[in-house]
Ligand SMILES: [Fe+2]
């Protein structure tokens with residue numbers, strides 16, 4: 467039998483804040499891509515730093531671990547979602563590398579932009595899955611879609 471406890475508001479508040487900040491960084495990077503090469507390069511570097519810190523925190527144990535403690539059957543789902551971190555960072559590193567040149571020709575620039583949008587889709591899907599694991603663990607709607 468699973469004992470349902472009250473949701474820890476501190477942990478929930480922490481997740482909400484972190485994921486909101488991440489959404490802000492993604493929006494900023496999208497605007498930077500619209501502005502141009504130098505702007506996009508700076509925004510991706512900032513996003514890389516932010517994302518690595520966010521992932522490290524999640525991996526060190528925190529809310530996902532807390533979810534598993536409350537509902538052990540979520541262990542596999544939590545491990546799978548944490549396993550996506552390396553792939554996401556590698557995808558972002560690939561984009562950063564393609565912008566690390568003095569000049570990006572127009573045709574490549576369009577392709578990098580599309581690949582960046584794909585990356586945003588992967589990252590947002592990851593965050594949604596993560597929220598779903600946490601929601602189930604806490605048996606609580608975080609109010610995130
Ligand atoms: Fe994550």
Ligand SMILES: [Fe+2]
Pocket residue numbers: 485520524593596
């Ligand atoms: Fe996350």
